[in-house]
Amino acid sequence: xxxxxxxxxxxxxxxxxxxxxxxxxxxxxxxxxxxxxxxxxxxxxxxxxxxxxxxxxxxxxxxxxxxxxxxxxxxxxxxxxxxxxxxxxxxxxxxxxxxxxxxxxxxxxxxxxxxxxxxxxxxxxxxxxxxxxxxxxxxxxxxxxxxxxxxxxxxxxxxxxxxxxxxxxxxxxxxxxxxxxxxxxxxxxxxxxxxxxxxxxxxxxxxxxxxxxxxxxxxxxxxxxxxxxxxxxxxxxxxxxxxxxxxxxxxxxxxxxxxxxxxxxxxxxxxxxxxxxxxxxxxxxxxxxxxxxxxxxxxxxxxxxxxxxxxxxxxxxxxxxxxx
Amino acid sequence: xxxxxxxxxxxxxxxxxxxxxxxxxxxxxxxxxxxxxxxxxxxxxxxxxxxxxxxxxxxxxxxxxxxxxxxxxxxxxxxxxxxxxxxxxxxxxxxxxxxxxxxxxxxxxxxxxxxxxxxxxxxxxxxxxxxxxxxxxxxxxxxxxxxxxxxxxxxxxxxxxxxxxxxxxxxxxxxxxxxxxxxxxxxxxxxxxxxxxxxxxxxxxxxxxxxxxxxxxxxxxxxxxxxxxxxxxxxxxx
Numbered sequence: 001x002x003x004x005x006x007x008x009x010x011x012x013x014x015x016x017x018x019x020x021x022x023x024x025x026x027x028x029x030x031x032x033x034x035x036x037x038x039x040x041x042x043x044x045x046x047x048x049x050x051x052x053x054x055x056x057x058x059x060x061x062x063x064x065x066x067x068x069x070x071x072x073x074x075x076x077x078x079x080x081x082x083x084x085x086x087x088x089x090x091x092x093x094x095x096x097x098x099x100x101x102x103x104x105x106x107x108x109x110x111x112x113x114x115x116x117x118x119x120x121x122x123x124x125x126x127x128x129x130x131x132x133x134x135x136x137x138x139x140x141x142x143x144x145x146x147x148x149x150x151x152x153x154x155x156x157x158x159x160x161x162x163x164x165x166x167x168x169x170x171x172x173x174x175x176x177x178x179x180x181x182x183x184x185x186x187x188x189x190x191x192x193x194x195x196x197x198x199x200x201x202x203x204x205x206x207x208x209x210x211x212x213x214x215x216x217x218x219x220x221x222x223x224x225x226x227x228x229x230x231x232x233x234x235x236x237x238x239x240x241x242x243x244x245x246x247x248x249x250x251x252x253x254x255x256x257x258x259x260x261x262x263x264x265x266x267x268x269x270x271x272x273x274x275x276x277x278x279x280x281x282x283x284x285x286x287x288x289x290x291x292x293x294x295x296x297x298x299x300x301x302x303x304x305x306x307x308x309x310x311x312x313x314x315x316x317x318x319x320x321x322x323x324x
Numbered sequence: 325x326x327x328x329x330x331x332x333x334x335x336x337x338x339x340x341x342x343x344x345x346x347x348x349x350x351x352x353x354x355x356x357x358x359x360x361x362x363x364x365x366x367x368x369x370x371x372x373x374x375x376x377x378x379x380x381x382x383x384x385x386x387x388x389x390x391x392x393x394x395x396x397x398x399x400x401x402x403x404x405x406x407x408x409x410x411x412x413x414x415x416x417x418x419x420x421x422x423x424x425x426x427x428x429x430x431x432x433x434x435x436x437x438x439x440x441x442x443x444x445x446x447x448x449x450x451x452x453x454x455x456x457x458x459x460x461x462x463x464x465x466x467x468x469x470x471x472x473x474x475x476x477x478x479x480x481x482x483x484x485x486x487x488x489x490x491x492x493x494x495x496x497x498x499x500x501x502x503x504x505x506x507x508x509x510x511x512x513x514x515x516x517x518x519x520x521x522x523x524x525x526x527x528x529x530x531x532x533x534x535x536x537x538x539x540x541x542x543x544x545x546x547x548x549x550x551x552x553x554x555x556x557x558x559x560x561x562x
Contacts, residue, residue: 027516241333260455269330305371
């Protein structure tokens, strides 16, 4: 028997995402994957999954789901908003904690005002056939996840693996996701396409995240950055965190659904250690940038990963609480 | 060979300054050499016009180590004996909304819109690279007088099949996406099939020439290619 999550209400935009689709960028296939891979990995760790397992990525307003066919162990991360069990007793499961839900349980995740994105991990992930090696949903290409689209009412997501059994649950205070201060960048690869004053402006101004932002990238609004040599380059490759500046002089930080290549000059690249927090940002929030070297960025990433792994290994275990 | 940092997960290796089939051939050769070398920490390599982007895992290697390893690879020799595919792609400009920017391009080139269509269909273009979206080809080169810059600000939601130009290059959109390019026609060609053994129809180095079709032909060809998939496309357009 397969346990399933039935979608009673899909929320604003709920998609299946793992850590991305690698190996086909040379064919033009974007990587996609979780906007916040740290919150994804934490959700997976809480329910006992490998880090790359697919979870539900929830944007701003969460879904209402029902467990059928068997129990399901779930955990919500990346927000402080709890999972609400829909029942007469109206219990909640705090974010950052796993819980075993019995068949028939209906639950919802409300509006997440504290983040642009959060993750519902499910023990066993989803029994969905990967496309080009990944379960990540790439909406414009109608690829991955559930028929390449966001969840809709009536979808039934088959849960993978063995049915979960009663036992200790895991808990995290989610402090491992904290990351504040300036966003660190490595200048280039086309910083020479900008005037020296533009580079100074970029590193000393605050930029506001606009409502035009999406899974492809954060469209920023702030001080205009002047190109020194026009805004057309021979298209070249793009990484997560590439900051391209279009003809308007406004920067765009490219994220999960980024195009594989592009022809606007890229003034700088956000370091990999700082990418997950960008995926959480919402319209109206502001950021500023500070430059560091490649070597420092690589070191910061290694330190961050050590701390992250340590935090995942040191997750608190708690006695199961009765939820339904 | 010049190295540029694309953050701490990407190393851009630049092999030239001018877009040309010869530079492209060297890029593709180095790309093949890097893939064959199976360097530790390399996730994948994306070849483009003048450079290739080596995506790497900074937890497995460093950019400094990668630079050293790539500089030590054997110099690229042009690939030989590879059969170049020559494609003939239908393009339709006559339907409402198929070529909204044809006049913009014509004005820039100081020619009539018909002349632009004629230039498009008489030029044999090289597939320089695939990028931006699944299976999306970048073709070139169109006559120099048509090489207008891209838009200042991207426009949203250009439909699949749109044929666009900027900077003397041509792209075909395999799915709906925003664009900074100018839309000058529509083609029914299926460029990407995620279920195929080789999911992208075109490969860098292929040659493509457009031929103009009316709207009725466009719809007929579209129906035929949709049912027949890649097999029909190869048979019909090669």
